[in-house]
Amino acid sequence: MSEARYDVVIIGGGPGGYVAAIRAAQLGMKVACVEKRGALGGTCLNVGCIPSKALLHSSERFAEAKQHFAEQGIQVGELKLDLAKMMARKEKVVRGLTKGIEFLFKKNKVDYVPGTGSIPKPGAVAVELLDGGSAMLRTENTIIATGSEPMSLPGLEFDEERILTSTGALELKQVPGHLIVVGAGVIGLELGSVWSRLGAKVTVLEFFDHILPGMDREIGAQAQRVLKKQGLEFKLSSKVTGAKRTKSGVSVTFEPTQGGEPSELKADAVLVAIGRRPYTEGLGLEKLGVRTDERGVIQVDGRFQTSVPGVYAIGDCIPGPMLAHKAEEDGIVCVEMLAGQSGHVDYDRVPTVVYTWPEIAGVGKTEEQLKEEGIEYRVGVFPFQANSRGRATGDTDGLVKILADAQTDRVLGVHILGPIAGDLVMEAVVAMEFGASAGDLARTVHHHPGMGEAVREAALAVHGRPIHI
């Protein structure tokens, strides 16, 4: 058994872990990153954000050709789907990016240790190496960045054939005739969109009476209308109680959340996308004495330190939104503080993006949160219907909504349903980092014609003076 000494050992090579590793190396620390998947990049690169974005892009092109070319005067012959090729392209994208991180590790002299890590005691990380054997890494600091895994529903055991996690839903060999999606959150809507565009009938079952729980309700309601128009069917306030595999598919039972007669729905497959939970199995946290809450979320202090000195945790396995970019920022701030710097991640300024088309994006407080917190606010909205660029490209669905403090005019939340909403929301994130007011956004020159003009107009609308509506 070999032994090596490090300043930091990071368990998990996802967006939180690998970014922390590179930043720590930049700061002059000796770093190792332990990853058991056999590829770096974590859920995000391998079975999450990246493959889903590849499929969302491909399927969107397919849907566009099918539905919108003709109206623009483009005639195509018979449109055919080559799913195997689409999947191969997705794989290639993933492989390229994960290899890219290995290169970045080499460049920054981060030791990549492929294997399963555990923490026998503070200051040590034991690794069962993927190619056999084991290693013991001595370290001043240990960072847990093991991420999360899909949550299952009682009565719906994953088999990745009929009852799918997001991972399975990214690797289907053929387009299902009917796909049921349990959960109208980010993952459900994205993967529902993919298969719907490729020809599947998609039914989304949601426990709450609205889609995208946690996001701004007005935006969610509009998004639901748009997605319905695209062919997704929604059954809200539906509690899924079980699923049975049948000879040819799966049968899902559900009942109204308020109580009532159960119904049954047959499909070729069901995707369970009701959320994710921290993945910390096998780390030895109980024995080590690392405190977690009842849902297994690791508790950390302002320095990301767990209840055990010298052991830190970042990303999906600690509180806060389960998002790659949040994990990255956790990782950077955590190692900078190890290097004696100061830092803080404000989770109120972490943007959320749903990569459907139109995209759905938001940052800061929702209107519901402001009401609940009793904060006086003003609202400005502007529809893409009145945006010239949107008209030119045919992307007229959606709106920009800006919430500003009624006293100070400070931007408190920005929510967008519309073309490139994910990119548009970034100007709001930067603005909010500088405590900008709606007036600041309104007085910032936006290029014409551009989708961004809708942001400016919404900011003007906060004060009741939009120009183009």
Add this chain to the structure above:
Amino acid sequence: MAVDIVVPNLGESITEATVATWLKKPGEAVAADEVVLELETDKATLEIPAPAGGVLSAILVQEGEDVEVGATLGRIEERAGEAVSTAAPEPAAAAESKPRLSAAPKREREVPAPATTPASAPAPAAVSVPSGLDPAAVPRSGPGGTVTLTDLQAFFEKASRDAVERSGPAVRKLIADHGLDPAQIPASGRDGRVTKEDVLSFLSAGAAPAGPAPAAPTAPAARPARPAPVPARVPIGERREERVRMTRLRRTIAARLKEAQNTAAILTTFNEVDMSAVIELRNRYRELFEEKHGVRLGFMSFFVKALVGALREMPQVNASLEGDEIVYKYYYDIGIAVSTDAGLKVPVIRDADQKSFARLEREIADLATRARDGSLTLEEMEGGTFSITNGGVFGSLLSTPILNPPQSAILGLHKIEERAVVVDGEIVVRPMMYLAMSYDHRLIDGRESVTFLVRLKELIENPDRLMLDV
């Protein structure tokens, strides 16, 4: 009635201070015990609270001027308890009350943009209160909707916090990294925002004159109609120099060091020590020690322990001269020199002879951290009987430290380096460190100083002797 703000008693051996910053401007309201200015003394920055509540009516000593204990710094016109009208930088609109906004937000209604529209340039003087404030936003809890002192204080405090909050992530981090008081940084950004450039020029102008600026300044963006930051930046490529006023701390360091050289008969004696035993001991118990005590076992605790042992045997080394008398001290307060961005500081470990290794390590770590973030108190830096300075952390092989008066000796530690040495007729590789002890020859003779250092060497090379006291 007017109440004077005077320089308080600053503690042992400090008679003079410099006015660093006035946090209030003449005409501004202050509450009793609210900090009105900061004094820099030899060793630390002191906050001077208002002796009474009221309005700051006069500033008698300007920033940068020296004052003696008991001098009058300024005057407060007492108006305690009374509701005052706003003394904000833009008081004109204070009484004007805006129509209250209804709780229910309305869309598409023409409402004048509140507060933050531009036009109001930031106040050019020391900005203790961010500019661009809306006087109408001051809370009014006094009788008949008047503004009370407390209202005003709360308002300004919040405004200062807000200005930082609105200054963006890079600035927030810089301010936190350097432990700066944001109210002292002149803000040139829109609506009172502090820009990164503001912080960098503030740092190079005085907060850390000794060290290089912590981050490379970014190319300043074009900002029309703002005064150039001080010191003015010169395009790269020109032969560049800049004049920066010494901080009080730097002036004190300069004066004290020269005083030591002028007064004492300084001589330095050298020796070298084989660190094998200490390193071996440390490696053997490092983890156990850390697990049990929650602090890393370093080399400093060994040296402090060994020093105390040697000082006990040679009391002259722990003594000082006062006039014609020699004062022998039978307590062991060891100063530890800490290099900080602001300059050298020497916090003191009291009664080092009575402390365990773990306690010593913990105190050293704590004092060093606080020396760097500037939170040491004056008392913590006063009255050491002997000092240690460790140039080894910067890679020094050998140097001659200067005394820290009135102490009579100082030990210089250096880097540990593997060197070929001869042991029992064989050339072997050993981790060696040079020791240097500077001492005041007026009080300590050559024989004593050499014996002292040899004794120290014996104790470090045989740490078991520390335990047995032999």
